[in-house]
Amino acid sequence: MYADTESVRRVLTDLGDTWAVVGLSGNQRRDAYGVAATLREFGKRVVPVHPRAETVLGERGYASLADVPFPVDVVDVFVNSTLAGEVADQAVRAGARAVWFQLGVIDEAAMERTRAAGLEVVMDRCPRIEIPRLEHARG
Known part of the structure; x- marks a missing residue:
């Protein structure tokens, strides 16, 4: 496991409300779109980051x-694992407080670099799954 429940809670509730979702396009059939919609419903500002720079x-x-x-x-990494390290490095340079690597996006070296730079890291988890768990735990 790459993040404990407390790390997940901290990133979702304590580290700020502006989330850059790297890999988010206007394609509503993609998982990134559904996750972005869930983050918005949870009160987050979602900033799409994609080479096409689409409004989403x-x-x-x-x-x-x-x-x-x-x-x-928070930078939510929704790209292939081979690209995740560069995105994490960009997140550090941009002054983000946390990096969230989506389900299946695994780069342990990037995780270690990001943590060493002082950022909170969640890896191989999905906010669309974790938000309902968090809300259920709050009762």
């Missing part, structure tokens, strides 16, 4: 994290 769920998109002109609290 009413939020302007950006081609890269470096293009986002305001602070991002």
Whole structure:
């Protein structure tokens, strides 16, 4: 397991409300779209980051994290594991507080670098699954 329940709770509730979802496009059939919609319902601002820089769920998109002109609290990594390390490094450079690697996005070296830089890390988990668990635990 790459993150304990407390880390998941901290990232979802304590580390800020602006989430950059890297890999989010306007394709409603993709998992990233559903996760972004769930994050919005949970009160998060979702910033799409995708090479096409599409507007998604009413939020302007950006081609890269470096293009986002305001602070991002959490970077949600929805790309192939081979690209995840570079995204994590960009998140560190952008001043994010946490990186969330989606289900199946695993890069242990990137996780270690990101933690060493002082960011909270969740790996191989999905906010769309974890948010209902968190809300259930709160009762």
